[in-house]
Amino acid sequence: SLRNLKKMANLVVSLLVRAAVILCIATDAAAFQPLVGVTVRNARDAEAAAIDVGDWLSTGKNFFVFGTYAADFNAIEYAQRLRYYWPKLKEEKGFDKCALLLNCNNDAALSLANEVDLPQDVALFFDKSGEAGRKFGVGRGFLPENDDVNPFLKLFAMLWGFGGWATLPAVIGGYIGNPFVGQPWIADALEVGQKKGRWPNNALEINESDGSVVNKFDELPLVGGWPRRPLELATLRLQSMLGISLAKWRDLAPDEEALESGVLTQLGGCIATDNDSVIYEYRDPGICAVANFEDVLEKV
Numbered sequence: 339s340l341r342n343l344k345k346m347a348n349l350v351v352s353l354l355v356r357a358a359v360i361l362c363i364a365t366d367a368a369a370f371q372p373l374v375g376v377t378v379r380n381a382r383d384a385e386a387a388a389i390d391v392g393d394w395l396s397t398g399k400n401f402f403v404f405g406t407y408a409a410d411f412n413a414i415e416y417a418q419r420l421r422y423y424w425p426k427l428k429e430e431k432g433f434d435k436c437a438l439l440l441n442c443n444n445d446a447a448l449s450l451a452n453e454v455d456l457p458q459d460v461a462l463f464f465d466k467s468g469e470a471g472r473k474f475g476v477g478r479g480f481l482p483e484n485d486d487v488n489p490f491l492k493l494f495a496m497l498w499g500f501g502g503w504a505t506l507p508a509v510i511g512g513y514i515g516n517p518f519v520g521q522p523w524i525a526d527a528l529e530v531g532q533k534k535g536r537w538p539n540n541a542l543e544i545n546e547s548d549g550s551v552v553n554k555f556d557e558l559p560l561v562g563g564w565p566r567r568p569l570e571l572a573t574l575r576l577q578s579m580l581g582i583s584l585a586k587w588r589d590l591a592p593d594e595e596a597l598e599s600g601v602l603t604q605l606g607g608c609i610a611t612d613n614d615s616v617i618y619e620y621r622d623p624g625i626c627a628v629a630n631f632e633d634v635l636e637k638v
Contacts, residue, residue, distance in 0.1 A: 479603025
């Protein structure tokens with residue numbers, strides 16, 4: 339009868355809704371499961387007890403970045419973006435904790451944090467082996483299982499998109515700009531770099547008396563009004579490469595043990611959690627292709 343058909347339809351809908359809820363819970367649990375029992379160390383207190391990443395993520399509203407080795411473009415850009423966006427995540431989105439994990443020793447982590455003026459309330463963790471990132475499922479780059487291939491040769495191949503398809507689009511995007519979506523963290527990072535004496539040092543005019551800043555990219559003809567001007571991000575990346583990656587290579591480079599673990603080509607990612615729920619996750623698809631924090635702000 340029609341009444342029985344309606345009852346059956348309601349039962350099917352109810353079962354589907356319950357299945358969807360169970361699936362969502364299982365998805366969140368699955369995202370946490372590989373990280374339970376994975377430990378990292380506190381770079382600002384290397385003698386402290388190891389931190390269980392799964393436990394750290396499971397209480398409160400948290401943002402956790404799985405960085406790369408300290409001299410890497412992705413690690414530097416994640417640190418620069420966290421400097422700008424962590425106050426916004428905390429004040430506008432109600433986040434309780436934030437952490438940056440780097441695949442290096444504690445001295446290298448501290449050195450990079452100093453170079454970008456990372457806020458002290460961003461927890462700074464280190465994991466020289468990169469195990470935590472691999473448990474999270476980050477990309478491992480070009481030929482990760484081929485131990486007989488020189489890691490620097492693998493890294494060179496990645497610059498051309500091997501093992502990281504988004505590398506070239508991300509690099510080219512730094513040159514051509516974006517007329518639609520802004521990246522305000524770039525000017526902030528350029529200012530930090532100029533104040534620390536890194537070159538190029540002429541992108542901004544910084545008034546030492548009152549601290550006011552004039553961004554010369556705003557004065558470009560035709561494209562000065564774009565949210566992200568052409569060459570702006572490329573200028574920052576040049577400044578970071580020369581003033582951090584190369585100038586501080588001895589302090590930031592992975593040692594032989596870390597190289598054997600594959601961190602030279604390992605990519606990064608990030609995850610946002612609200613107690614037991616994953617509300618955002620991202621895994622870098624290439625060099626310079628880190629998470630867009632304007633997207634993060636929209637989605638969390």
